[in-house]
Amino acid sequence: MSDTSSARESRPPLVVGPGPGNRGPAARIEKARNVRGTLRRLLAYLKPYKWTLAGVFALVIVSSTLDLLGPYLMGLAIDRFVAGRDVAGLLRIALGMLGVYLLAWLSEVIQNAVMVKTAQRAVQTLRRELFEHLQTLSLRFFDQHPHGDLMSRLTNDLTAISSLLSQNVTQLLSGLFSLAGIVVMMFAINFWLALASMIVLPLMLGVVGFVGKRTRRGFREYQMRLGQLNGQLEEMFSGQRIIIAFGQEAGTLADFDQINEAVRAVGIKAQTYGTLVPPLMGILSNANIAVIAGLGGWMALRGLVSVGAIASFYTYSRNFARPLRQLGDLYNQIQAALAGAERVFELIDEQPELTDAPDAVGLEDVAGEVVFDHVDFAYTPGVPVIKDMSLRAAPGQTVALVGPTGAGKTTMINLLTRFYDIEDGAITVDGRDIRAVQKASLRRQLGIVLQDTFLFSTTVMENIRYGRLDATDEEVIAAAKMANADQFIRRLPQGYQTELSERGSNLSQGQRQLLAIARAVLADPGILILDEATSSVDTRTEVQIQEALLRLMTGRTSFVIAHRLSTIRGADQILVINDGEIIERGDHAALLAQGGFYHDLYMSQFRRRPEGATDSPSSS
Numbered sequence: 001m002s003d004t005s006s007a008r009e010s011r012p013p014l015v016v017g018p019g020p021g022n023r024g025p026a027a028r029i030e031k032a033r034n035v036r037g038t039l040r041r042l043l044a045y046l047k048p049y050k051w052t053l054a055g056v057f058a059l060v061i062v063s064s065t066l067d068l069l070g071p072y073l074m075g076l077a078i079d080r081f082v083a084g085r086d087v088a089g090l091l092r093i094a095l096g097m098l099g100v101y102l103l104a105w106l107s108e109v110i111q112n113a114v115m116v117k118t119a120q121r122a123v124q125t126l127r128r129e130l131f132e133h134l135q136t137l138s139l140r141f142f143d144q145h146p147h148g149d150l151m152s153r154l155t156n157d158l159t160a161i162s163s164l165l166s167q168n169v170t171q172l173l174s175g176l177f178s179l180a181g182i183v184v185m186m187f188a189i190n191f192w193l194a195l196a197s198m199i200v201l202p203l204m205l206g207v208v209g210f211v212g213k214r215t216r217r218g219f220r221e222y223q224m225r226l227g228q229l230n231g232q233l234e235e236m237f238s239g240q241r242i243i244i245a246f247g248q249e250a251g252t253l254a255d256f257d258q259i260n261e262a263v264r265a266v267g268i269k270a271q272t273y274g275t276l277v278p279p280l281m282g283i284l285s286n287a288n289i290a291v292i293a294g295l296g297g298w299m300a301l302r303g304l305v306s307v308g309a310i311a312s313f314y315t316y317s318r319n320f321a322r323p324l325r326q327l328g329d330l331y332n333q334i335q336a337a338l339a340g341a342e343r344v345f346e347l348i349d350e351q352p353e354l355t356d357a358p359d360a361v362g363l364e365d366v367a368g369e370v371v372f373d374h375v376d377f378a379y380t381p382g383v384p385v386i387k388d389m390s391l392r393a394a395p396g397q398t399v400a401l402v403g404p405t406g407a408g409k410t411t412m413i414n415l416l417t418r419f420y421d422i423e424d425g426a427i428t429v430d431g432r433d434i435r436a437v438q439k440a441s442l443r444r445q446l447g448i449v450l451q452d453t454f455l456f457s458t459t460v461m462e463n464i465r466y467g468r469l470d471a472t473d474e475e476v477i478a479a480a481k482m483a484n485a486d487q488f489i490r491r492l493p494q495g496y497q498t499e500l501s502e503r504g505s506n507l508s509q510g511q512r513q514l515l516a517i518a519r520a521v522l523a524d525p526g527i528l529i530l531d532e533a534t535s536s537v538d539t540r541t542e543v544q545i546q547e548a549l550l551r552l553m554t555g556r557t558s559f560v561i562a563h564r565l566s567t568i569r570g571a572d573q574i575l576v577i578n579d580g581e582i583i584e585r586g587d588h589a590a591l592l593a594q595g596g597f598y599h600d601l602y603m604s605q606f607r608r609r610p611e612g613a614t615d616s617p618s619s620s
Contacts, residue, residue, distance in 0.1 A: 035338055042161065042341050043169075045122040052118050059111035060170060064177045066104035068185055071319065073097050075189075075312030111170055119165035127158055130348055138353040139419045140379075148231020149224075153347060156226055157340030164337035168330050175323035175330075182320045189309050189316075196295050197317055200288045207280045211273055218270030220339035225263045227343075232259050270336075285320070292317045354421055354439065362441040366430050366526035368395040368557030370416065375425035377415060385411050387580045388425075393573070398558045400568035402598065403577035409561045412577070413529055416559070417446055429527070447525030447556075449549075451532035453516040455504030460489055461496040463504070463515055467522035476522060483518035483548040485511070510545065517548045528558040565602050574598065 046053055077093045080086070131154065142150075186194035236243065236252055243252050296310040305313075370393040377386040385408050393399045401409040414420050415427060418434050427434050434442055447467075455463050464476045464485075471479075477496065480486040488511055492498040504512050520528065530549065546567065562568045569588045576584035576591070576598050584591055584598050591598040 038338050038341050038345065041345060042165070042338075045126050046118065046165065049118045049121065052114060056111045056115050056118070056170065057173065059107045059114075060173050060177060063104045063107040063111065064174055064181055066100050066107070067178065067319070068181045068316075069100050070097055070104075071312045071315035072185065073100065074315060075306075075308035078306075078308035078311050080308075108174075112167070115170045116166045119162065119169070122165055123158060123162045126161065126344070127154070130154065130158075130344060133348050133350075136352040136355075137350060139414070140353055141350065146228065146231035148229070148234045149227030150347070151234065152223070152227035152230045153340070153343050156230075157223060157343050160223075160333070160337040160340040161344065163333055164341075168333055168337070171326060171330060172334075175326050178323045179320065182316050182323075186313060186316050186320070189313050190299075190305050193292060193296055193299070193305070193313050196291050197288055197320065199291065200284045204281060204284050207276075207284070211276050211280075215270065215273040215335040218266065218273050219336040220342065222263070222266045222270045223336070223339050223343055225259070225266050229259050229263050232256055285318075288320070289314070289317055354418060356438050357436055360436060360438045361432075363429060363432065363437040363445055364441065366445050368397075368526050369393065369428075369430050370527065370557060370559075371426075371428045371431075372412070373426045373428065375415065375427060376423045377411065377420065378423060379411075379420075385580050386415070386422075389580070389582060390425075391575060391582065391585070393557050393559070395557055396555055397572040398553060398560060398568075398570070400560045400562060400571035400574045401577055402562060402565060402568070402574060402601070407577040408580040409577050410531060411580075413448075413531060413559065413561070416527075416529070417448070418442060444523075445526045446529060447520035447523050447527070447552075448529045449513070449516045449520050449531070453504070453512040455500050455507070455512055455515060457500060457502050459494075459497050459499055460492065460515065463500065464518045464522060467519035468524070471522050476518075479522040480515075480518045482521050482551055483514050484544045485514035485518045485548075488514070513545055514548065517545065517552060521548075521552055526556060528553055528556045530558065531561045532563065565598075565605055576601075 073093055073096060077090055077097075080089065134150070183194070183198075186197060232255065236256070243249060292314060296305065296313060299305045300307060300310055372389050372391045375386055375389045376384060378384045389408075389412070391399070401412060403409055411420075415422055416434075418439055421435065429437075429442070429445070456466070461473065461476055464480060465471050467479070468475075473496075477486065480489055480496075489496055489498075500506060504515070507515070560568055560571060568574060572587065574584075574586060574588060574591055575582050576596075578597065584594065584596055586594070592602065593599075
């Protein structure tokens with residue numbers, strides 16, 4: 001991995017507490033591998049609301065029971081009041097039926113409102129657990145997983161889960177209870193008619209089981225392809241300037257079309273399986289009605305059953321098909337939600353690569369001594385990047401790291417910040433192995449200023465305050481003044497309250513660097529890391545940045561990565577890195593006198609300096 005990969009680490013280290021990881025509501029449940037396991041694990045997030053859910057379930061029973069009462073009253077009206085020509089009785093029972101259906105509707109409204117509120121709380125918990133768990137994962141995880149796919153899991157998949165818990169759960173309960181109640185009422189009215197109705201039930205269940213397995217598989221692949229599409233879109237938006245500059249609009253469109261076509265093909269497959277269920281259910285339910293009409297009519301002609309009983313039975317039979325069709329309609333949503341839930345739980349089950357030791361202690365008020373003791377490291381097993389590296393930075397000392405791209409300079413910083421763990425050797429701060437201290441406390445002692453500064457889409461004030469969230473406005477302004485940023489900030493339209501666009505693109509590169517320095521000033525770290533902090537800016541801005549950096553570095557141990565060697569001539573110690581090893585070390589004058597790698601590198605830069613430059617080898 002080359003040093004240029006440091007751009008992805010442009011955001012200062014987040015100070016977060018240990019996320020719940022597998023300590024959430026579903027901690028004791030095995031990783032979901034099937035529908036039953038995933039659904040059981042998902043419903044565990046509703047456990048804190050069990051009494052509310054009990055009330056919802058009671059309302060489901062009430063509404064379903066009232067729905068079952070309607071057809072019975074209709075049959076009673078036909079046999080007792082229509083046949084007896086009792087108009088008053090017919091009016092009373094009609095009003096009773098109206099009241100029954102109104103109460104059923106009211107209970108459904110209440111249960112849906114309560115369930116939506118409860119489900120959103122559960123999804124909020126799941127969303128927070130997922131986001132908090134992501135904060136505990138290492139950079140290696142984010143290097144290996146497309147950001148668009150992670151975004152899709154946090155948005156699309158959680159939206160599908162939200163729909164499942166908010167609506168589909170109550171619909172599923174209502175449908176199952178209605179089915180059971182209808183079967184009981186049908187057998188209570190007439191055993192033989194009920195038995196005839198059950199002929200098509202195995203076929204219905206077979207259709208649901210056969211299609212359901214393929215639907216879930218299709219929706220899981222669809223969600224995965226959708227994540228790839230989101231990744232492509234995110235990359236396109238982030239790199240739009242480069243796409244336009246190199247005229248690659250057509251090529252980008254071709255790549256998008258390829259992924260979009262894959263999403264379309266998988267979507268058709270998943271949706272096709274999903275849409276098979278409702279029409280098949282409709283055909284089977286209509287066949288069931290035909291059986292009931294034929295057998296019921298034959299029995300009525302022979303006086304084996306009353307007309308009112310046949311009317312009630314016919315209504316129950318139609319209602320029997322309704323929850324089955326409803327369950328068929330729910331299949332698309334349920335399968336998509338379960339596929340999304342599996343993808344979410346895969347992230348929650350991802351074990352953090354870097355964790356605090358059980359006896360880890362806090363690192364406070366460091367003097368700044370940093371030691372690499374025979375350190376080895378490889379991003380990929382068998383491909384070493386750092387080889388038996390040893391160095392010591394005394395408190396308050398400035399250590400410059402120089403060398404060609406890919407030599408391992410940024411990797412050293414990644415190891416010091418413990419973004420990755422070393423394979424062998426030890427790294428100590430003030431004599432303490434960094435693996436024996438809490439990561440959060442270590443990173444609080446580190447201030448990082450990178451070449452590619454990351455700024456958030458909020459105010460200038462809040463971007464600087466990110467260095468220390470409890471800082472007052474006065475402390476933020478004082479840090480900006482120390483970083484030479486106050487003057488340009490006050491010229492912005494709203495000064496410190498100016499809203500920055502994404503990644504601070506409405507500021508120049510130099511202005512973004514000054515804000516990053518102000519952020520580091522506010523953090524007041526014991527150890528400072530500067531990774532190409534002055535490259536890519538003009539000479540005048542470089543002077544401002546250098547002045548701010550000198551003030552920031554005073555009294556702090558500083559590690560400076562620089563390709564522009566003129567900026568590190570005053571370093572106490574210069575380490576020349578090549579192929580993961582320190583090949584030369586010393587101060588600027590000593591390394592020049594050696595006439596080695598550093599001398600050749602410095603002289604090559606001197607020869608490329610523009611006409612009129614004042615630096616010269618002799619003056620150094």
